[in-house]
Amino acid sequence: EDVKVGVIFGFTGPLESITPAMADGAELAMKEVSESGAFLDGSTVTPVRADSTCVDATAATAAAERLVTAEGVKGIVGADCSGVSSAVLQNVSRPNGIVQISPSSTSPGLSQVEDDGLFFRTAPSDARQGEVMADIISERGITSAAVTYTNNDYGLGLANSFAEAFKAKGGEVTIQAAHDDGKADYSAEIGALSSAGGEILVVAGYVDQGGRGIVQGALDSGAFDTFYFPDGMYGQTLLDAFGDDIEGSFGDLPSADGDNANTFQTLAKDAGFDGTSPYTGESYDAAALMLLAMQAAGSSDPAEYKDHLFDVANAPGEKILPGELAKGLQLLSEGQDIDYVGATGVEFVEPGESRGTFREYDIKDGAFETVGFR
Amino acid sequence: MSEPFLIGEAMVGGYGAANILNGCTIAVEKGEIAVIVGPNGAGKSTAMKAVFGMLRLRGGHVRLDGQDISALSPQDRVARGMAFVPQTHNIFASMSVEENLEMGAFLRRDDIRPTLEMVYHLFPILRDKRHQPAGELSGGQRQQVAVGRALMTQPKVLMLDEPTAGVSPIVMDELFDRIIEIARTGISILMVEQNARQALMIADRGYVLVQGANRFTGTGAELMADPDVRRTFLGG
Amino acid sequence: MTRSVLLFAGMAALFVLTGLTQSWSLALTVLNMGVISAIMALGVNMQWGYAGLFNIGVMGFVALGGLGVVLTSTAPVAGAMAAGGWRILLALAVGVLIVLGAVALWRRGGRLRAPAVILVLVAGFFAFRALLDPGVAGVEAINPTVQGNIGGLGLPVLLAWPVGGLLAALAAWGIGKTALGLRSDYLAIATLGIAEIVLAVLRNEEWLARGVKNVIGLPRPVPYEVDLQQSARFTGWMADLGIDPATGASLAVKLGYLGLCGSVLALVMLLAELALHSPWGRMMRAIRDNEIAAGAMGKNVKHQHLKIFIIGSAVIGIAGAMMTTLDGQLTPASYQPLRYTFLVWVMVIVGGSGNNWGAMLGGFLIWWLWVMVEPIGAGVLSAITAPMSDGWLKSHLHDGAAHMRLLTMGVILLLVLRFSPRGLIPER
Amino acid sequence: MDLLNALVAFANFVFVPAMSYGAQLALGALGVTLIYSILRFSNFAHGDTMAFGTMCTILVTWGLQHLGISLGPLPVALLALPAGIALTGVFLLATDKVVYRFYRRTRAAPVVLTMVSLGVMFVMNGLVRFIIGTDSIDFADGARFVVSARDFRTATGLDEGLAIRTTQAITIAVAAVAMVLLFWFLNRTRTGKSMRAFSDNEDLALLSGINPERVVAVTWLIVAALATTAGTLYGLDKSFMPFTYFQLLLPIFAAAVVGGLGSPVGAVAGGFVIAFSEVGVTYAWKKIAGYVLPESMQFSGLGQLLSTDYKFAVSFAILVLVLLFRPTGLFRGKSV
């Protein structure tokens, strides 16, 4: 059998510069599974890409509809932006009973949506990350921070939950200024941020998008020199772009304990893409989990395997690290239990989203240096 | 009889499927003035456009100085020494009066100042308004700009489509005077006129065009003398 | 005439082909949105094709239509009015009064009017904010992950369609009153600007419709597929017809939408055609051709412009509400000028501006293309690369496959415009 | 001292950024305005033309950097610029031949040409991404700053720093020169006047012996130069990402329109209007108030009229206001 899995990301549109790596991440897992030969009696997996455009819900719906009804995919990895994710879920996945795992839709609102148990996400909801950020920052003795966030549900959600948690710990958020991605100029935001002041600048944005413009402007004008970078800002590009200038800044990202992230990055490098680009690990995990669940159910029918996602993602069972999918498949076919850890340390909590383990890092000598896990 | 300097011979053509010109012939000798008259919509302007190459002919030829120029583009005809003032849209509305005149001399490489002076002398009002956008001028003033632009070309053949429409009598007199003078320097003038009686008075040759075909042809005086022509085409 | 019939037949064939080669579900999905696009195109055609008004703020009206759905059909948020809703309404009313006052002051003239107006506006702005901000804070504090807005009226969602049209019409009235004196591209950029302002409000005022946090799970005018699949009666029918119940449910829902949207399209089309082919249409064309002469011939150009601008915008607003209903959610981030303004314009121009049938055909065709260029483009690309030997170029091209979508769109658009520069079904 | 600090803060966060952003917009708007005035349509492909030009320049820059060439404090991309312009020029001329000329011949309405340019935009959009990808690309080298904030602080002993980037300085200078040149070219030179004549009345231009194909070709070449320069300078200052260039289109158009379409001076003025309104109106005055106001008058908030969320909306609102009082833009543009 050849199992088709849909990969629906915004290959054109505002996120077009990070989605190719995400898709590569998801497809890496599929390739690994296909090549293992252990998947569903030697079945193979074929990815089918479709363009969510990130913003156009209607076009995304049509694209997903095509994947499901014309291409006959058994599951969907995606979509990327929360808006299109929920449109695809409501208009395509639910009506057709297809499992959908999003690697990057972090909007807290999605936790409450009706999904008939079909919708999962390997990215933690923003609510939790905000608390982690507040912890990290206040533990370093910082009491005032300016926040800028990308003006979408991810950025806003993160900024809000951080601000709330930070205030609860006695910190002061001097300003919360949104920035739009893909805009030509961020001087206005930088002016406002600098005027408001603060010991650090928290940049809840995307490294290839507005977030980068903001950091650039803040550095150039001398407004800030220490930054906090949550997951969307993590990536090799950040170091490449700013090098020494962001020495001493720090941040966090969802990641498993140990060296799993590094393992994944090596895998990615071998496959020819950048594993540090935002949400690539999550995408890998999303695809891997979907396929492992199929294996556990012994079927690629969504109605059957949707109930196995929790089993494969959570303890008890043998821990499965990135690159060990063959082992996982093998164990499952032997009827054993596994606990998929993957690139980001996925652990599902109700209603089907990653609880989130976060790695705290420093930027030191032009490299990311892990401080600890939370 | 030797062939006229410029001739549009047995021209057939139109804008859409239907023909507007049905085999009319128009010619002018060197240094002569030829005037075309006729009712509205007879095809006078169309004939002028055809001679100037702004309309594809379905039949007939245009010859200049013995050479067939039917295939040339309007631009190339300008280079051959033809100049044309269309009936409508005959100025560059957003450009100043002086720039309009300069554009008339676009292909010339010599000193254009004397010609410019000549035009200003002919139409004094234009000197006063030379830095004003031509689109802001009064109807008659625009007409003067249009004729001035054509004069700037220093053409061998000057084609004018109703140059005096909207022009006040005093300027019209001046204009006709000047046209006679120009013709005397050896330039051929081909014009359409509704102020037909004045125009025919100075014309060496007159054409009455009706429905795209020649109805009457003769010297200006002959046409003026023909009571039929006078009554039906010249307003009595 | 035969040409238009042929073109519409061709269009229908495209959809049937989609159904046969891809899936009927997809064909219907595309068709439904095609119907809505056609209505949008008709709205723009009224403004541009009839009256020559260059409105490129289409996106704003579409979004307002969507807002109408949220405000009409979502369930009321408990306690929102008490927590600050009334205060917000009061602030808005005060805001309107301040603006009206400033306008009145300006009209009265006098040498000091400019500073006076500025003073009133600045002072008014602070008063407005002082009133508004606490209200907003109160409302936004209510269960922010899923609510945090003032909520809707909980009315049937079909009612939201005219409401969406009404909101758009109101906005159009305001815009028309101020900006319709502008000509061509200046009007265009002004409407574009106003659309951006509408969007900015929609994205940033969370109390209104949750801003970028999106409103999802809007009520539907048709049953849910899941419910149909569980209904014994429905599965029975499907069994009789020999259709898989999941597919059947999905088709049934889409046909339901098609019925609703199709009726709206038919009604709009009927009214538009009746109006266009009557002295009213003649008057509009006269105004479009030459405003000055039309004025001198006794037509009140300003008034007619305002009227058609409002009507066209209302039609766009209705379509916007329909689209939001079809999507089942309001996501302000999705309102991008390229998609909701320029694409609709492409529909009108490609179809044939000034001609209702043309605009409608353009709506169907361009939307179909917009969705289908992705597989077409990918297909073209693999056809191109198939004979290539493996290597750098081939893999490079493959990586770019996603961009074939826009590239194909561009090429097809250019081809269509090349062979019918005045539109597929031009104005007669 | 405090007053100086306030001034420097204002310069650093409002004046200098707005000036350079304004100049960036102005350069783009000059291209838009030129096409509008000569070829009489709004060219939606301009943002992508800028992206295309920048891409060409980047490719050449990479080549030069590979060869180890450097320009000292100036970015190498400036050296690659002429080549980029040439490539873009060739591409635009080809586009004109294949696409636009047909519509010119058939006298299509401006709006049809605008839609055609949308088609061209899609194509260029795809091409650029095919060739160079979607990632953000940094190709600036040389000295980043003329004056950096830190140096300024140490040199003056003020609390506030003032940063002026090399690219900002270059952009402002280039925009000014380009405006003057273009104005001079259109209004004083024979070719320039013939271009205006052509745009005014094509038939009559023909009758004056003006070669329309030449006029069009020259227009596209100038547009190529303007777009490539604008795109490259912008890319040097920020970074090159195709999507952003598409997004630049709206503010660029806004600038060209408030200034008055068809007017080079207007394009530049429009660029500054948009830039200053974006940066200025949402500025938080708290810091400056902290320097100049006495303790008792300090305000608790940020001193911000509107949050930065509204910066785009504000700049458009100002644009609409300007148009209400000046219906064809600040410098009386034209309308087709």
Place this chain on the structure above:
Amino acid sequence: MLTVENLHRHFGAFRAVNGASLTVERGSITGLIGPNGAGKSTLFNVIAGRLPPTSGRVTMDGQDITGLPPHALFHRGLLRTFQIAHEFGSMTVRENLMMVPAQQAGESLLNTWFRRGRIRAEEKALRRKADEVLEFLTISHIADEKAANISGGQKKLVELGRTMMVDAKIVFLDEVGAGVNRTLLNTIGDAIMRLNRERGYTFCVIEHDMDFIGRLCDPVIVMAQGEVLAQGRPDAIMQDEAVIEAYLGTGLKNKVAHV
């Protein structure tokens, strides 16, 4: 019937109309002549509401109509033609005429949806009327031609034809004659006289054709440099030294005689 008092219209520093005062008597055919750029068309434009005056007053039947918009003046019975033809290019010549009458039932949207019958009847009458006018102007054969595609002179005729579609009180004709065949112009002149005599139209006519003016108009007003230079009976005006110098010139005929 219509009086203009001390009217000014300036363009920047230039005074196109510079304190003109004049009266158009009810039932007259008043001629307005003057050199190019005298301000005649500008005066018309101010009267007809196209341009706001810089200062001054226009009254019609004793009511102040200064600065009223053109469509309002149309409804008061003031019609005008344009010196440079303003046709509705994408409409047929017949439609150009049919659109003119005001208060057409079919111009209300609701009527177009619910009262098709009434519209049809009205249209029929309008069509007949338009065809009559076209017949009169000798351009019936181009009734179905797009107005953009007709000859310059024909456009002028359409321009005139529009004023014949309704019962006007006062009609301002700005050089209807320019570009119109002289034989036809004579017919038009007759028509103007007939409308004037039989239907009581008042006319104010700008024209450079002195034959036409002489035959038709009484009185004749001469403008120069934005002011009224002279006023009187046509024959008197044509003898007036100032007018000859500013406007008429010594005449072509004398000169040609010398050639």
